[in-house]
Amino acid sequence: MKIQRRVKYEEELDTGFLDEIKSMSGCTELDECIQCGTCSSSCPMSIYMDYPPRKIIAMVKNGFADEALRSFTIWLCPSCYTCQVRCPAKIKITDVMYALKRKAIEKKVYPARFAIPVLDREMSRLIAKHGRNSEMWLILNLYLKSRNPLGMLKMAPLGFKLMKAGRMSLRRESIKNKKQLKSLLSAIKEGT
Amino acid sequence: MNGYIYYPGCSLKGNSRSYEESILPVFKELGLPLQELEDWNCCGATAYFSVDDTMAAAICGRNLSLAEKTGKDIVAPCAGCYLTLKKSNKFLASRQPKAAKILRALKNSGCEYQGTVEVKHPLEILVKDIGPKAIKAMVRNPLSGLKVACYYGCQLVRPYTDFDDPDYPTTLDTLMEAIGAKAVDFAAKTRCCGGSLTGTIEDVGLRLNYILLKEAKRKNADVVVTICPLCQFNLEITQRKIVKRYKEDIQMPILYFSQLLGLALGIPKEDLGISRSIVPLKPLWEKLGHGGVK
Numbered sequence: 075m076k077i078q079r080r081v082k083y084e085e086e087l088d089t090g091f092l093d094e095i096k097s098m099s100g101c102t103e104l105d106e107c108i109q110c111g112t113c114s115s116s117c118p119m120s121i122y123m124d125y126p127p128r129k130i131i132a133m134v135k136n137g138f139a140d141e142a143l144r145s146f147t148i149w150l151c152p153s154c155y156t157c158q159v160r161c162p163a164k165i166k167i168t169d170v171m172y173a174l175k176r177k178a179i180e181k182k183v184y185p186a187r188f189a190i191p192v193l194d195r196e197m198s199r200l201i202a203k204h205g206r207n208s209e210m211w212l213i214l215n216l217y218l219k220s221r222n223p224l225g226m227l228k229m230a231p232l233g234f235k236l237m238k239a240g241r242m243s244l245r246r247e248s249i250k251n252k253k254q255l256k257s258l259l260s261a262i263k264e265g266t
Numbered sequence: 267m268n269g270y271i272y273y274p275g276c277s278l279k280g281n282s283r284s285y286e287e288s289i290l291p292v293f294k295e296l297g298l299p300l301q302e303l304e305d306w307n308c309c310g311a312t313a314y315f316s317v318d319d320t321m322a323a324a325i326c327g328r329n330l331s332l333a334e335k336t337g338k339d340i341v342a343p344c345a346g347c348y349l350t351l352k353k354s355n356k357f358l359a360s361r362q363p364k365a366a367k368i369l370r371a372l373k374n375s376g377c378e379y380q381g382t383v384e385v386k387h388p389l390e391i392l393v394k395d396i397g398p399k400a401i402k403a404m405v406r407n408p409l410s411g412l413k414v415a416c417y418y419g420c421q422l423v424r425p426y427t428d429f430d431d432p433d434y435p436t437t438l439d440t441l442m443e444a445i446g447a448k449a450v451d452f453a454a455k456t457r458c459c460g461g462s463l464t465g466t467i468e469d470v471g472l473r474l475n476y477i478l479l480k481e482a483k484r485k486n487a488d489v490v491v492t493i494c495p496l497c498q499f500n501l502e503i504t505q506r507k508i509v510k511r512y513k514e515d516i517q518m519p520i521l522y523f524s525q526l527l528g529l530a531l532g533i534p535k536e537d538l539g540i541s542r543s544i545v546p547l548k549p550l551w552e553k554l555g556h557g558g559v560k
Contacts, residue, residue, distance in 0.1 A: 119470070152460055159432040172315050202325075216466070239543075258328060258377065
């Protein structure tokens, strides 16, 4: 039998990771974690996660940057804030998950073709461009960009039903003052 | 601020237009007619905060600025919009360097924001400002005998609620009792419906909604009442597949609280967007004695 090491040696850890994440919004209290597990036991998604929230926090605190950022966990967080309101150490766990998502996008290490980051990116893109989301176009883009034509076919009957009820249309929604939105977003980008 | 300006968000103009179709006549009936915020942009929901939080707060800042110019506070019926606008509002008031940067960018783009707007949910206004007593006095068709499971979901009550409990809220139950319905003890009232996961990882979405519907059935509810477009959508569209997969009869009408409130206030059901339901409502009408579907 071959013995395999499953935990990193100290010198393999990313020692700057905690400070890097702590500098992001909502993450200043990360140090206070007492590893009680209230978050993991409150989370409706933890049974589907590769690491439950408590472990993710421990990973961030101890420099397991790659594991945390490449995890499915951060994308599976549906942002229900149950962990956050229950945390006895007052860590804003949902906001930490958001920060890790952004870091994973920044470092381009999120799971490829995984539908959730695709949805987030496509929706942001639609809004940045038109000022409004168009539900139907968002869904079409989601299936297209996550390369899941079968998923689209499976959703088609429901789509027709919703169209019949007047709840879905192919109309592109947009704001009038797109110029203002564009100037606002570029002002942010340039860091005025 | 004086009065409210209505922020619809994408859902109330699309998939959940029945929410808009019922909330507007209800507020009119209650003497608080709502005007729509001119040229509002999307709130960005959970998506934009996952990609870029500065941009996300900035686009919300534009909405807050538009509202400020009208001199009114925002009323946002969608729980996602409500939370996102509230979160951004808090952030912009935080005096963090990033917040200052956003406020500067807003000013330079012609949408200066002073920070005077409050973001409220219609439920909060109904129960805290108008009050269940006043609403009860206006009821023309009490929904007697109707058992409702009040489903609050997540983002209305967490993490910033200042009008109800984050784990076991009761305002919607109070409102439903005021219009004559019986609110069952719905233990799953703040359990997550999965949000957009129903569209991205279907198996998980089905399971989460199965748990909710099963609990509503167990408590003998006739209908689940929601306050959020995504909750309503998920609970409704997953039903057929849940029945197929779990071989259990969990079918049940899913309506917005504003639709039931409208019925109780005597607004004709044709004017409340009720025909947009894709789950059969016959059991509901039988219970209410209003007869016939649609």
